[in-house]
Amino acid sequence: MDALAGLLEGPRASGAFVLRIVMEPPWSIRVQDRSPLCLAVMLSGEAYVEPDAGEPVRLRPGDVAIVRGPDPYMLSDGTSSAPQVIVHPGQQCVTPEGVELRERMSLGVRTWGSNPDGPVQMLLGVYEEVGAVGQRLLDVLPPLLVVSDDSWDSTLLPVLAREGAKQGPAQGVILDRLLDLLLISVLRVWFDRPETEAPAWYRAHTHPVVGEALRLLHEDPAKDWTLERIAAEVGVSRATLADTFRKAVGTPPMTYLTEWRLALAADLLRQSDATLTTVARQVGYGSGFALSSAFKRVYGISPQEHRSAGAVSAPTGAPTAATAGAPAGAPART
Secondary structure, three states: OOHHHHHHOOOOOOOOEEEEEEEOOOOEEEEOOOOOEEEEEEEEOOEEEEEOOOOOEEEOOOOEEEEEOOOOEEEEOOOOOOOOEEEEOOOEEEOOOOOEOOOOOEEEOOEEEOOOOOOEEEEEEEEOOOOHHHHHHHOOOOOEEEEOHHHOOOOHHHHHHHHHOOOOOOHHHHHHHHHHHHHHHHHHHHHOOOOOOOOHHHHHHHOOOHHHHHHHHHHOOOOOOOHHHHHHHHOOOHHHHHHHHHHHHOOOHHHHHHHHHHHHHHHHHHHOOOOHHHHHHHHOOOOHHHHHHHHHHHHOOOHHHHHHOOOOOOOOOOOOOOOOOOOOOOOEEO
């Protein structure tokens, strides 16, 4: 597993919200659902997506926008500044006056809008929760990025649109996995653009030494790694590994490993009822006490407090391997 694959394992959809929106102009929707990540896929017609702190970007058929939450943003036809619909947490849709719209504008299975024959069709895929591993990925994304139809193979879009209109056994799981595939495909295209300031861990995965070291750490984080052992596996000296890794990734190998282990532990604590000792062993700590000490030092709270809390908090006070080389916060389009 390379570094990108490891980080993309984080925001895997589970019960993701998938909806086809069909609209007749003029229309405008303000999304303030505080979801950490949304994919907007343009199926037909045109639309504009505009984060509160950015400029509007036009979407054409085949374009995919990734909007990083939790800040609000607008979806519209570009002619109306005042929102007609406001989306609150839990995907509650209301008018600006607070009148409920979700049922009134329902047009069938996972389909919603103002006119079933409207010329504007858009597919939304919303990740309503992202764990600590996924947060490391989100931290390097701008508030808005758009990949245009002519810059990638968009053959996945008709499949997602078709499956989104179905009701059947395990349909939710199918949609989750298709949404994950779409996210991975779009991010790879965006990261590979010459003008994108791809994060250090992404650039490093092609390095013959650092890429192999990252693969080892992501593939088996619980192994009793030392700098000497990693260097031996990669086939270089300790000094060469330490210097090359730090220059490529922005942090020493063992610091990167600690951050990765703790991110994995944070997600395991939320996603299972395993004991602290069990989680510790899964991520490479000899005891629950050792994990607890490291976790509190980096996250500022105990593992139990993290498990009981309702949202993932990024570590404070220290840069992570994921944030090294993060791109600027302006909207981007390819």
